[in-house]
Amino acid sequence: MSVAQSEAAGLFGTRPVPAGTPHVVGRVEEVPPGEGRAFVVDGVQIAVFRLRDGSLHATQAACPHAGGPLADGQTDARVLVCPLHLRAYRWSDGASTSGAAPVTVYPVHAADGDLVVTV
């Protein structure tokens, strides 16, 4: 089973996102401005992004299209672009702007320099 399939079927796709528990995954400075880094939260791999405007975003780590590493993608204020086939996903709701299945987005914020992801 490919990464994409396992993720879609098991980890993110069909499981309803619960109300969620906040988890500290690391320090804000571990994610360089404009880039993304992957973390594991409660057995789930999550990509966390810090944009140049300081805002934080978190998505599932593998691209729903072909399992690409989203933390290696490029970003702007509106979208995240997967490095493998350049599928783009909106931060606002995870929907794809280029015809792929949506990504799951997670609430993320900073507290005293800690990255807090709610899963």
Add this chain to the structure above:
Amino acid sequence: MTAVLGGRAQGVSTLHFAMDDADGIDTRQRLVVIGNGMAGARVVEEVLERGGGEQFAITVFGEEPHGNYNRIMLSHVLAGEEHEDDIVLNSHDWYADNGVVLRAGVRVHRVDTHAKVVHAADGTTTPYDQLVIATGSRSFIPPMTGLYRGPAGATDGEQLLPGVFGFRTIDDTRAMLAAAAEHEKAVVVGGGLLGLEAARALQGHGLAVEVVHAGTHLMNQQLDPDGGAILKQSVEALGIVVHLATRTTEVIGPDRVRGVVLADGRAVDADMLVIAAGIRPVTEVALMSGLEVERGIVVDDQLRTDDPDVYAVGECAQHRGELYGLVAPVWEQARVLADLLTGTDPAAEYHGSRTATKLKVAGVDVATMGVNRPERDTDEFLVISEPRRGVHLSVVVRDDKLIGATLLGDTRKVAYLTQAFDRGTPLPEQRIKLLVDLSDGDAEVGVAELPHDSQVCNCNGVTKGAICDAVAGGCGSVGAVMDRTRAGRGCGSCKGLVQQVVEWAADGDVVEDPTAGWYVPGIPLAKPELMAAIREQGLLSVSAVFAALAPGGQEDARSKMALTSLLKMIWGAQHVRENDATFINDRVHGNIQRDGTFSVVPQMKGGVTTPAQLKKIAEVAEKYEVPMVKITGGQRIDLLGVRKEDLPAVWDDLGMPSGYAYGKSFRTVKTCVGSDFCRFGLGDSTQLGIDLETRFQGIESPAKMKLAVVGCPRNCAEAYVKDVGVVAVGNGRWEVYVGGAAGASVRKGDLLATVDTPEAVMELAGRFMQYYRENANWLERTYDFVPRVGLERIKAVLLQDSEGICAQLDENMQQSIDAYTDPWGQDGRAPATPGQFRPALPLVELPLVPVR
């Protein structure tokens, strides 16, 4: 019968107080437009669109009592295909609603350009600050005896004999419609576009129609004699009689039209005579006002007459010796003039129009653009003539560019040709493909004949049907279709075909992508302007470029990679690296694979390695359990499936520099064994390849550059199909080819020059690559760039230094060479950003590639 077209319902009136009447403090300039036709009204629309309503109090004089209507559609009204109400462009209400004073039905006599006052026929005077003359044209009435009612010698301005019609206005059209209902036989003078349309329309009302044309063939303005002959057949097949190369010398009267006499003495019965023998600019107002008039009112590139506050646009204006009778140039002029008047673009200029038109004449499809026959000895001229089918197609090609095309009876290729004509896109080597879609084994079928389910984009599996659906679903531009379907977003080799399908599906109604001319989608500038802005404002980083040049300072993810490359080229070592503005390959200096691992290709200049290197590579491959070791197409060794976190250690153990197998950059130089070992070798290709790679290693560029050097024309290292290919031809001489490809496209390179020394090869190759770097579009490979710019131009620039830029090109390239650092050595020692080599899929066991 005399209803005012686009008029107001009876009883409705607007009390219009001009502001200066009301309180005397209207500080707006007074803009007066003489002429309420398509040109004059368009100028007003464009001015209003630019917020000119606040700058100007606008007054428009129209000789006709009507609002503004679409004159082009009059033949459709005559044919009964359109109702006259449907051709109204701007009704009287529109003028009132927009605060424009319309003086409809008022003829202007003259302008006093010193007092800046317009004198109208009704005795009024209207002062202006800026004046636009758009008086258009009128039907040319050739001299013939008995044309006017009244005594012989009656002059212009006299009444035409009843039954004689011009074809210029809605009133002409109404009169013809009324007459057509009562009469049986019409003669149309003029076998041009308008005459043939009138003839066809009248025939549709049941009249017998004969056309008298002074030229030797129909539509001689647009068609060559052979094309005209074929059109004549088609027109006659409709039952319209055509008389060529003769004039109507006399109208038989006396009370009304009873027939005409031709120059050869023949008499033709007729009870209607329609005169459509061409148009003449209306220049009386300009003449009476002392403005310079030749054939039309003479204007400069800012559409200004010889009086600085008086402009002229449309059919009455003569620009660089040309008069235009088509609507597209008139609208271009209106836009330029509005830019100037409102100050939106004080430098706006009109430089003339390349006219292309597609229409249906008497039921026959005709499309014409540019010239219709060769003008120079070196012009290429291709004609396909099929009289039996009524098809006549021709193209004129000059210097590899389409400068004219005429399509009669079959206009399927018009979208493609219009593109080639407007944008100067590359033409197929086999010129016949301009006119016919050849199935010559390449299975190159016209898009119309492509089956619905045939795959257009093989990378993303997009069918013709999916593209058509996207167009039907509202995608109005090629870019929008590509975004929606992803067609053409893979290797890009199908972009041309995607464009053709979109144009076909949209039936030519395609919006030109506003972003098409921009270097990157996020910044509205073409490459030269973008580079100039970056230099002038000293923008060293991608975030600085966005902040300074993007609308609203908005970042754009899809623009970042191209900007990083551009900044590195412009600034060299001064460029401020921002890792997030690079693609992942450039962040970690390897080519990302489908599972998120990377490939590692050590530098191996010219494809030459050593036993020691091979041992080292073997040890590293075993140590890191590299799942596959493979020889690349570029004569390198590739370690595939290396985990991101292992990259720095792999580089360190290898102790070799990066081979740059991942970037949009100078990649590899393939070589053969040349004169050192090969018994056929004519030159030391191996050493030259190594030298080229040493000099240009890692140079970033709009798309990748793959090179090769071969020691003889047997071409073992495939130099003929490289971005830059060098071939030893004996006696110390080397041929330098550019623009070759053997990837998604296959193209033999063009011979740029034959030079005498390896040093000359290095200089020319560097110069070409720098010219390409500075002028190519993002991701435009040399095999598209060279044909787009044209080999002759590239030769002139690089060999004769026609633009005087060779020294600068050499210097700029040297700056990039000096900025080279080995990225493996650099980032291997100290990561560029925290976590640069951290796994991105920490729970996935990599590599997923099967171990062989």
